[in-house]
Amino acid sequence: MSRIVLASGSPRRQELLNRIGITDFDIRVPQTDEHYPAGLTPAQIVEYISREKADAAAKLCTPEEIVITADTMVFLDDQRLGKPQDEADALRMLTALQGRRHTVCTGVTVRQGDRVLTESEATGVVFRPAEESELRAYIATGEPMDKAGSYGVQGKGALLVERLEGDFFNVMGLPVLRLSRMLAQFGIKLL
Numbered sequence: 355m356s357r358i359v360l361a362s363g364s365p366r367r368q369e370l371l372n373r374i375g376i377t378d379f380d381i382r383v384p385q386t387d388e389h390y391p392a393g394l395t396p397a398q399i400v401e402y403i404s405r406e407k408a409d410a411a412a413k414l415c416t417p418e419e420i421v422i423t424a425d426t427m428v429f430l431d432d433q434r435l436g437k438p439q440d441e442a443d444a445l446r447m448l449t450a451l452q453g454r455r456h457t458v459c460t461g462v463t464v465r466q467g468d469r470v471l472t473e474s475e476a477t478g479v480v481f482r483p484a485e486e487s488e489l490r491a492y493i494a495t496g497e498p499m500d501k502a503g504s505y506g507v508q509g510k511g512a513l514l515v516e517r518l519e520g521d522f523f524n525v526m527g528l529p530v531l532r533l534s535r536m537l538a539q540f541g542i543k544l545l
């Protein structure tokens with residue numbers, strides 16, 4: 355079987371691959387800047403960046419290796435929320451998100467040599483209304499700082515989430531069911 359390379363520095367993605375039974379893989383993290391052309395939809399943006407990550411990773415891999423990359427972003431109306439710059443930025447994002455519904459999109463690319471497959475998944479997330487003191491307490495845990503939208507649904511961030519519409523794992527950073535179907539097209543069967 356071809357070797358799998360996860361081209362991501364995200365510990366959540368490593369954990370999610372493990373959870374679906376992919377335990378033997380390499381991690382190689384390419385350098386990419388996350389720029390994208392103007393005028394793209396949310397789905398197109400995350401697909402574009404995941405593909406850029408895969409193109410950069412391909413330079414670190416053999417043509418036989420199967421490379422997986424992903425990019426997760428939070429969209430509130432037309433606004434894109436990335437990782438917070440600092441705690442004030444995290445407070446700004448969480449204040450905007452509380453009491454409202456937003457969408458988390460993850461683009462995924464699987465690449466083997468010149469064969470490239472890119473897809474994306476969107477999940478709706480509804481935050482409950484929250485007091486500023488609660489948001490500050492959450493930020494003080496440190497959990498928001500490396501995460502798109504300034505929260506982690508898999509951690510204490512769950513205490514802000516009233517409801518999810520779609521794939522939970524997509525919000526964590528990797529839509530595992532969609533990925534499994536993509537990998538099946540590269541001959542990898544997980545069930």
Ligand SMILES: Cc1cn([C@H]2C[C@H](O)[C@@H](COP(=O)(O)OP(=O)(O)OP(=O)(O)O)O2)c(=O)[nH]c1=O
Nearest residue numbers: 362363364425426501502505506507525526527
């Ligand atoms: C919304 C949300 C995001 N996140 C994380 C997933 C991603 O790691 C991160 C979004 O940043 P990404 O740019 O998608 O990924 P990354 O920089 O962590 O890793 P790499 O580019 O090397 O693959 O936010 C959560 O863990 N939980 C959540 O609920």
